[in-house]
Amino acid sequence: MTGPLDAGDLLGGRYRVLNYHAEGGMQYVYAAIDELTRRKVALKTPKNNSASKRFKRSAIVAARVNHPNVAKTLDYLVEDERRFLIEEFIEGADLAKSLLGQVNFLDPYLCARVFHHVAKGVAAAHHVGVVHRDLKPTNIMIGGGYNLTELKVTDFGVAKLAGDVIDEANAGGEQTLLLSATAVGALPYMAPEAIEAPRTITTKADIWSVGAMIFHLSTGVEPFGTGLLAVNKILAAVPAELPQFVTRNPQFHPLAAQVIDLAKSCMKRNPDERPSADELVRSCGELCYSSSLREVGTVKRVQDHKQWGFIRSDNGDVFFHANCVFGAAGLSAGDKVLFSKHEVGGNAAPRAYPVLKLTK
Template sequence: MIGPHRQGDVIGGRYEITEFIGQGGMQYVYKATDLVMLRDVALKTPKNSSATKRFKRSAVVAAKVNHHNVAKTLDYIRDGDNRYLIEEYVAGADLQVALLTNNSFIDPYLAARIFHYLAKGLAAAHHANVVHRDLKPTNIMIGGGYSLTDIKITDFGIAKMADEELIDAAEGGDSTLTTSQTAVGALPYMAPEAIERPREVGPSADVWSIGAMIFQLVTGQLPFGSGLKAVMRILRDPPSAIPVFVLNNPQFSPLANDLLNIANACMNKDPGARPTADDLVMSCGQLCYARSTRVEGVIGEFNYQAWGYINSNRQRVFFHKSSVYGPKPIVDGSRVLFSSYAGGGADRAHPVVIVDN
């Protein structure tokens, strides 16, 4: 295994390591079994021993947040010279892996649902006076893939660590915005004040990050790009132009337009002019989106460049081209993700998104 532990190691006499999950800029993450409560947990430990004091402070702060769209902080322990944060385990993958592996975008219905849940989790954190500071797709856990059985914001438990590293990078300390691993990942979602006045960052910077993520999910593009070029664009430019496919289909354009208007409000250069997380919860509550299960299928027939059928492990489902979101051509054999509803003769698919094969 990568990091300081192997499968079978027992931490604090209670948490048995079962597998290595991954690592971020500041921590190793393992799946472990709580031998007392007999449940799976996420066990996190800092890479840098000098960060242990900040790790504890972050854990104490994160424990204040209790919401079903936030991964719960369960425990903090010291075992020898090492420190460990125990967090609720979410079976699934981060948003980047779960939803953006096959395509760079998702349909507006799915994006609206994600936006609503993230806003609720963020509002709960801000009510507890906790700012995440490092919101990005890799810090959002998704259970159930495109069917979204779980959506949880993670890593409030390292908020203080991320905050101090990002301040150091923005002020040109031991690392910079383009050399710090944490800063490089955060930069495409970073508010202007986090770059110019990093010690003044507050809840509105989290709102900016949520807006940047929603822009990316709907359009398939980062609103200001990535890397060093993104810095000046974040500070002075509007978000990138909207791809034609996002608004040219009347089946999707009203909701996509609503989402982009909210996302753009979140990315106002003036922190005081942005909506609050509570405002986002209210705005998202007015959006119309479905909770239907998403399944995978293959286009088996497409007739007259207008309509056809999708073959799935369930049944043959009818679709019309107006229900397809995205710029990819519709051809026989295309792999798709879709929801289906009862119809006359055959069920009908909507929405349909063609995915990379």
């Protein structure tokens, strides 16, 4: 077995390949059926020999973590000198594709929910001494799209056990930065100590990465830029200025400010000043965010200098006010939007809040 798998291939005497599903910088991902349990699983296999060195460690480390917000590792096998990692299958896509695929940023309610669940998954890993070291949007899997029916941290390929020293030269990939064959992580989410002293990083490096991701989701801006130019900014630990729209609207300001402040607390230059994952979970649990279902609709019309209007949805027209729209620009007829609907009773149309303009 030397090339990509084909539908119908049987691995380990039990995993039947259904179809190609996706790929990352270093691995192919297939959907398969476990013929023993009849469970659908994700079957991952490295693209090259260098990536193969990650897989056994990934299986050993990830198998220690058992939590609803972490993709569960089910099995590991070697067949015809090729390695395979079996994980639970998540019906959805990674955070970058599923949530940022149609918007440049998320409203504070969605950000708070993502923050809370990611923190729970990271805390579960830290409880068993696992440092992920490569947290980024493509390593967060989302089910249910903007309704977030599932959120799971995945891909522990460059993870380590707290206190372990591993061969950094054999870790990483196209989406993972290696500086002098030592620093491991993904810009723009890498902690300063992951650049300066990667062999001794602790769980606090993961906390930095979580904060950097949430800052990005909240603002549409990578906190320290992208590429190698971000390194000096990361080492200085001074994130980018907030776009005015993030906290300008009084409807969103309280929660947006809390989410941003919490994200910034994760990006303190001194790791000891950052919250622990458990503290982060508790703080996120105190955020007042809604879990209302989201719908997609089209702006039907706007009136009174774009101060209010109606959204056409599959379930009828929904009223919106400009103050309920999160973002810098107003809405126009024909714009596609994401919104939550709230019934107000009587003959009045339901109200939309929050409303987020879709870019695609």
